[in-house]
Amino acid sequence: MKRALPWILGVLILTAVLVVGLSQAGGDDEQEAAPAAPFDLEAARRELAGSPQSLAKLHDQSAQLLDGGVAAFERRLAQLEGTPVVINKWASWCGPCRAEFPVFQQVATERGKEVAFLGLNSGDSTQPAREFLAEYPIPFPSYRDPDEKIARRLKAPANYPITVFLDARGETAFIHQGPYENRQDLAADIDRYLAA
Secondary structure: OOOHHHHHHHHHHHHHHHHHHHHHHHHHHHHHOOOOOOOOHHHHHHHOOOOOHHHHHHHHOOOOEEOOHHHHHHHHHHHOOOOOEEEEEEOOOOHHHHHHHHHHHHHHHHHOOOOEEEEEEEOOOHHHHHHHHHHOOOOOOEEEEOOOHHHHHOOOOOOOOEEEEEOOOOOEEEEEEOOOOOHHHHHHHHHHHHOO
């Protein structure tokens, strides 16, 4: 029994060390997995104050779902002539769209004084799209495109999400298929395809 006592004590100490270590490691994982703070649209709009007039009009319509079809969308693009434009095609039922919206929230706030951002809500119904924008507000408006007429005009593929980059002349510079997973990738494509 005297010989077994040191072994038993050693096993108990080792078990205690392992339990404490694992619980602390678990605590760190929980902190890393904590949800990000919700996007503050009003703070983003304050940060975008002082934008050129054509861009300020976009920020005034933040998170709105606009009607008007192809004609209204093309009028907006004409008003943005001379400014590069990033158009994000999304739908409320699209999981990857939901995952990438925080990237657009952040980058549109950071770059919205020099680049125009527009949303294109395609293949969707109005009420779910409005609910989506209430949950994931963005500092720019989206146009309703339920039958994808605007998307076809832009030559945007039928899958989701799609991001179309128009240069300052209004010419398509690049079409990105799939979601942006981080702000660095979206910012890099803006710099690559829309640099003056």
